[in-house]
Amino acid sequence: MRAAWLRALTPLGWVGVAGAAILVTGALAGGLGFRWDPFDRAERRREAAVARAARAEGAERARSQEVEGGRELLRRREAQHQTRARAIELTVAAVTLAEEATDAEIPLDTPRATRLRAHDDGLCRLAVLDCTRPAARPSGGGDPPLPTADPAA
Numbered sequence: 001m002r003a004a005w006l007r008a009l010t011p012l013g014w015v016g017v018a019g020a021a022i023l024v025t026g027a028l029a030g031g032l033g034f035r036w037d038p039f040d041r042a043e044r045r046r047e048a049a050v051a052r053a054a055r056a057e058g059a060e061r062a063r064s065q066e067v068e069g070g071r072e073l074l075r076r077r078e079a080q081h082q083t084r085a086r087a088i089e090l091t092v093a094a095v096t097l098a099e100e101a102t103d104a105e106i107p108l109d110t111p112r113a114t115r116l117r118a119h120d121d122g123l124c125r126l127a128v129l130d131c132t133r134p135a136a137r138p139s140g141g142g143d144p145p146l147p148t149a150d151p152a153a
Contacts, residue, residue: 083126090126094119 037043097115108116 086126087123090119090122 094115098112101112101115
């Protein structure tokens with residue numbers, strides 16, 4: 001004979017029993033590794049996680065480049081400051097020598113030209129310029145350009 005509770009179930013009750021059986025079967029199958037994802041939500045979650053990771057890596061790269069750029073800027077500023085200080089030092093020394101020289105009021109002659117050339121060479125070394133070529137045009141007052149330094153001297 002059938003159990004009394006089986007006869008007492010209405011059609012709605014049978015739907016509930018079937019639903020419970022489906023849930024229990026799904027739980028057991030899920031424990032065994034079976035997955036049912038009809039809307040492919042797991043794949044969308046994975047793609048979103050990959051996109052977030054890529055954005056995070058890009059942001060980290062940008063921060064690294066920004067820090068490196070800041071370091072490079074500081075290094076360049078320090079080099080510029082040192083170059084400027086050295087140029088001022090060379091110029092002050094040249095001006096002092098020119099003012100104290102006995103030939104300061106005499107037109108340019110060889111010792112004075114040598115001093116000026118030495119100062120100019122020092123500035124060229126600081127600026128990493130090619131100072132071996134003669135001037136392209138006469139100097140300010142229309143005077144001919146100074147000859148280049150003799151390599152033997």
